[in-house]
Amino acid sequence: MTYAPSDGSGDVAHEAPGEHVPTPGAPEPRPAERIGLAVVGAGYWGPNLVRNAQQTAGLRLHWLCDLDEAKSRRVLGEYSTVRSTTSFEEVLADERVRAVAIATPAAAHYKLVRAALEAGKHVLVEKPITTSAEDAAELVELAEANDLVLMCDHTFCYTPVVRRIRELVHGGEIGDIQFFDSVRINLGLVQPDVDVLWDLAPHDLSILDFVLPPGVEPVGVSAQGADPIGAGRACVAYLTVRLSNGALAHCHVNWLSPTKVRTTLIGGSRRTLVWDDLNPQARLAVHDRGVDLTPPDELTDAIRHQALISYRVGEMVAPALVEQEALRNVMAEFAAAITEGRAPLTDGRSGLRVLRLLHAASRSLELGGATVPVDTDSDMELITAQERASAR
Numbered sequence: 001m002t003y004a005p006s007d008g009s010g011d012v013a014h015e016a017p018g019e020h021v022p023t024p025g026a027p028e029p030r031p032a033e034r035i036g037l038a039v040v041g042a043g044y045w046g047p048n049l050v051r052n053a054q055q056t057a058g059l060r061l062h063w064l065c066d067l068d069e070a071k072s073r074r075v076l077g078e079y080s081t082v083r084s085t086t087s088f089e090e091v092l093a094d095e096r097v098r099a100v101a102i103a104t105p106a107a108a109h110y111k112l113v114r115a116a117l118e119a120g121k122h123v124l125v126e127k128p129i130t131t132s133a134e135d136a137a138e139l140v141e142l143a144e145a146n147d148l149v150l151m152c153d154h155t156f157c158y159t160p161v162v163r164r165i166r167e168l169v170h171g172g173e174i175g176d177i178q179f180f181d182s183v184r185i186n187l188g189l190v191q192p193d194v195d196v197l198w199d200l201a202p203h204d205l206s207i208l209d210f211v212l213p214p215g216v217e218p219v220g221v222s223a224q225g226a227d228p229i230g231a232g233r234a235c236v237a238y239l240t241v242r243l244s245n246g247a248l249a250h251c252h253v254n255w256l257s258p259t260k261v262r263t264t265l266i267g268g269s270r271r272t273l274v275w276d277d278l279n280p281q282a283r284l285a286v287h288d289r290g291v292d293l294t295p296p297d298e299l300t301d302a303i304r305h306q307a308l309i310s311y312r313v314g315e316m317v318a319p320a321l322v323e324q325e326a327l328r329n330v331m332a333e334f335a336a337a338i339t340e341g342r343a344p345l346t347d348g349r350s351g352l353r354v355l356r357l358l359h360a361a362s363r364s365l366e367l368g369g370a371t372v373p374v375d376t377d378s379d380m381e382l383i384t385a386q387e388r389a390s391a392r
Contacts, residue, residue, distance in 0.1 A: 034060040035122075035335055036096040040088065040112060041103035042066035045126055047075045049101050050082075052327045058335030059099075063091045088112065092119040099149075099338060102126065110135040113150070117142050122149040124334045127202050128358065129351030133375070136355050140348040149337045151344040152351035154206035158329035160321045161283045165266065165273055166211045168286070174268030177216060180208055180241075180249035181267075186260035195233040197223065197361050200253040205354045207264070208241065208249050210346065216245050218353075221360035222371040229256065239361050242371065282318040289316075 037059045039049045046066070053061045061082050064072045072084035091097060092115065099122040102112050110130045116123050117139065129152050130136045143150035156162055168174055182204040191199050208218075220242040225234030235256055241249040262277035274285045337344035360372040 035098050035338055037061050037099045038063035038091045038097045039101045040065045042072045042075045046103040048327055049103055050075055052331045056331040062096055065091050106131050113139050117148055122338050124151045124153055126153050128355050133355050133359055136352045140352055143348055150348035151334050152346045153330055154346040155326045156203050156207050157210040157346050158326040160324055161275055162207055169211050170213050175270030177247050177268055179247055179267040182264040183252045183261045185254035185257035187258055188255040190231050190255055196235050196253045196255050197237045201239055201251055204251045205357050209350050209353050216243055218374045219244050220371045220373050221357055221364055222369050223361040223364040224369045225365050284319055286317045
């Protein structure tokens, strides 16, 4: 099997959250048996996977695979015990290799992931999981039928700040979700094969999928895009996701902004979260401010003439966060999911959900911004081999 060299030109993930931050604290305890790993792709993201795999106690890196073997050797450098190869078949034939991390252009994901799963390997794959929702659904079903871990590297979900946001949302600290608003803009590279939505929005959509509480899910997507420089694809885009509880999630992505902005606001009925990723001193702020609505059955004759809406102005708290490299947490979660025989936090299904939102956004652009329903029926149809057997 052959695949395109991973030189970064086809990748859609151009953010490396926290990659410069060393992981503090004592080293992880080493398990009795480390999981043999191969990294496929020595381009933009592959070197980061190699470095973090080497520093993850539960993993042992055996191979780096890329069509450009000289590039692989340059990436490995001091890691003389890791072998380089241009043959993916050689990697899959190695019985020491129990897991594969794939960091190639997205167009190659489906064939590589499928081959690895058919060879009985656990898989970590960069986003998007594939370029087709149908292909992604097939891979999810294949992994579940064979009790294999299929994990998506939604890197931002493994930053300490997003993990804390998830805890606050799922724990009910901010109340019911009322809005989600994110801005991801800077003077970035105009990609030759994808628009700004497919390049940048996967970050925010994966975060949205990760932090939404149980029972709240996207039901519709609308998108507006513009190409003011004549690049042949949208360079500025606004994406709106309608949620099942009536709230809206909004994402602004832009390659043309002279200033870099990375902010996310999540409003709840009790509190509002403000995440500024460019402020290391206070990445997350929790505001006890908002709008309260007096229930009609609690109104008395004395206050019935007053407005039902009141404004709450309380304290702002900035939770202490331990800075950790997100990708190290990704690799640790991958190893733990394999060892414990469980689904990872960002499994194949989460990758499929994000992919469906991207497809709906693209369709909305084609329709001039019309709201496109999110396809969730096939997600419900994805059942494991055991469920099929019991159904018979």
